[in-house]
Structures are given as structure tokens and as C-alpha cells.
Amino acid sequence: MSSTTFHAAYAHLPTGVERDVRLTVDRGRFTAVETGAAAQPGDRELPGVVLPGLANAHSHVFHRALRGRTHVGGGTFWTWREGMYAVAAQLDPTSYLALARAAYAEMALAAITAVGEFHYLHHGPGGARYLDPNEMGHALVEAAADAGIRLTLLDTCYLAGGLGPDGHVPLEGPQLRFGDGDAQTWALRVDDLRDHTDGGPAHVRVGAAIHSVRAVPREALGVVASWARQGGRPLHIHLSEQPAENEACLAAHGLTPTGLLAAEGVLGPDLSAVHATHLTDEDVALLGQHSCWACFCPTTERDLADGIGPAVSLRDAGARLSLGSDQHAVVDLIEEARALEMHERLDTLQRGRFAPEDLLAAATAHESIGWPDAGRLELGARADLVAVRLDSVRTAGSDPAQVLLSATASDVDTVVVDGAVVVEGGQHRLGDVGRLLHDAITPLWKDA
Structure with missing residues (x-):
């Protein structure tokens, strides 16, 4: 495979914006960066x-x-939840593949080169197991490979239907598709998933997620965290997305969700706390002390009226920030x-709470989803560029x-992932992504 050199009039390097930059790529890595x-x-000019x-860092692709x-x-929130369950009830491996392929292609058009998929749609209707119990996860792997982006499959432990005054309630209805019965059974299923980090069409990392303290009982939290840490894998959780979650956790355990994670040994530099919206000062300090990631999903948090999280306070306390599109009300x-x-x-x-370089750091935080060698235009890094x-x-x-501070996804012209051109001239290699989305989504609402 011969090397390719791209030339950029401007490029954001670790040292800042540089003029007239030549980026040479060979076997999916940057082998030279010249300013x-x-x-x-023979150079490929980039606009x-x-x-x-x-x-x-946070996607629910079927949303x-x-x-x-x-x-x-x-x-x-309830009209949203009803719609989410209606879609979840219908998807099978074939329709899941079609929807995920189109949605991941939309992400590539929006400059996304890697996605952390918070995957809990595991089983068939009523919780019936497919012959391959990871068939839905394999559909996501195939979809990401087709769309040309890397995937971190954050297989999610989801055991309960909620947390009430009397403790956790059982899964019911469409939620039955999400559960494995207990954390040990979840871990046995996820043991069969494999990383594919170099070579071949699929670039996949397997990680773990705790859906939330509402959906995973206290005694199971450490089981999931231990499984992830034994393999050096990223670990994610929805945390304090809504005040009701905090209230339920306090009533059941006498602790905030963050306090509960601390008590169970779940906090750590490998943990991404998704949303982290409704935190106490003590929660912020704990997440900072453990160098956790805080993954903000602003377009989802405003769509669902969840609120604005303490991003600056978390940063100042020592937490690191990443970003996700979550339910994909906007993919940008x-x-x-x-x-x-x-x-x-x-x-x-106040203006200037984050400098432009801070925003870029959050938007390129590949380490939070298990790709520490990506997200930088530098020698030896994975050859991703936009x-x-x-x-x-x-x-x-x-x-x-x-x-x-001025562009949108519509201004993305070229996207290269691991050295392969996936988007060129604003067009995805799969063709008409709008048509792919239409064809995948319309049948799911045929009875609406």
C-alpha cells in the first residue's frame, strides 16, 4: 500500500493552528507532519x-x-420515551443494521471518525435470545465498517426497569430486550465479543457500560466495573441526568448516584459519566479527584429539557470533558x-468559559472511548483528519x-479515517445518506 500526502493551507496541530501543512499517511498512520x-x-489538496x-463519545444509534x-x-419526556420504546420493540438484526449504517454514515458526514455506542438493545422481543446472543451487537460492527468509522461497542448492563421507593422494579415490555438477568450472565455474553483494532474492514473496541443506577442494582455495579478493568476497557454510565434519578438514589441508598459509585469502587480515570447534569459540589469533587470523564451531550440535554451541567466546575476539579450526540436530535x-x-x-x-482549543479537545477526546492513539494530527497517530x-x-x-464557533456539519468537505477517504466533496462513499436514512426509518413508523 503506497503512502498518500495531504496538503492543508491551515491545520490544527497540537501546537496550535499552523500554515501550509503536509500530512503523509501510510498504513493508517501519520508518518510525517511538516509545517x-x-x-x-501528487499531494492531495484539502480545502x-x-x-x-x-x-x-455517546450514541444510542436507534434513537x-x-x-x-x-x-x-x-x-x-414521556412522549419521547413512548416513541423510543415503540422503535426498540420493532428492530431486528436486519433493520438495526440498516438504521445503524445510515446513522453512522450521517456521523461521518459530520466529521465523526469514531463513535462510542451505548448498546443495550441486545435480545429479541420479550427478551428471547437470538441463536447468536450478540447478533444485534454484530449488526452495529458491520454498520460502522460499512460507514467507514471506528466503533467502540459499549455493551451495556441493563437489569432493572427503574428504581422506586421499594427498590428496583423488574424489566417489562420492550425493556425485556435489554436485560441479561444478572451481571454475571451479562459478562459471560460480552466475553464473546472481540476487539479488531488493526487490519480488516472493521475497527472495533469492546467496552462496557452501566446503564444507570436506576437500571443496575448496587450489588451489580462492581461486577461490571471489574469486567471492564480486567481487560483495560472503557467504562461508561448515565449519571444524574435528571433530578428524579438523584431523588430515587438518595431514597434507596442514602447516597447520590456519584456517591454510590464512589462507595462501590466504580469511579476512576477509565469512567465516563454521561450527562453529569445534576451534581452536588461533593459529586463534582469526587469525579475530579478520580480524573473521570464527563461526557456532555448538549443538543440532547436541551431537547429533553434535562438542564445544563457544571462543565467548568468539573474541568476545574480535575475531570476531563468529552462530547456525544446521544439521541441524535442533531448529528453535528x-x-x-x-x-x-x-x-x-x-x-x-459570561463569555469565554471555554477557549476554542478547549472545545476542540472535548470534540476529539478519543481516549474516552478507548482510542488513545487518535484525535491528534501528529507523527504516529491514527490518520484521521477532517x-x-x-x-x-x-x-x-x-x-x-x-x-x-462558526461552522456546522454542512461545512465538512473531507473526512479520512485510518487513512481511508470516507467523505469527499461533502459526499459519503455510500452515496445518498438521506435516502439510506429515509429507507431505514420510514418502515418503523408505518403504523404511526
């Missing part, structure tokens, strides 16, 4: 400004089918990054260093 270098014959590939469908009467990591700052401005009435146009109606006149 102040004129383009040479605009080049960024590292973006990392979508993509809910966009524009949950706002009847203005929309409540540039918008998620910008919203991190804009929500802070609305909440504090070219964002500087001549659109949104970006014309923008400082290349501040492009995340």
Missing part, C-alpha cells in the same frame, strides 16, 4: 482548515429514528462543541482557529 511546506506534485477527526417524532403537543459534533460554550454563557452570563470549508455562507471570514 510551512509548499504543496508538492479550508484541517482538524483531527472528531469523537462521538436516530425518533428525530422529529417526539414533539406532539409540544413534547414531554461541531454544534455540540459550540453548545458547550454557549450553554455556559446562558447559565453564567477538512472544514472556510468559504461557505457560515464560515466565510472566520479565523481558522475559531472555526468551531
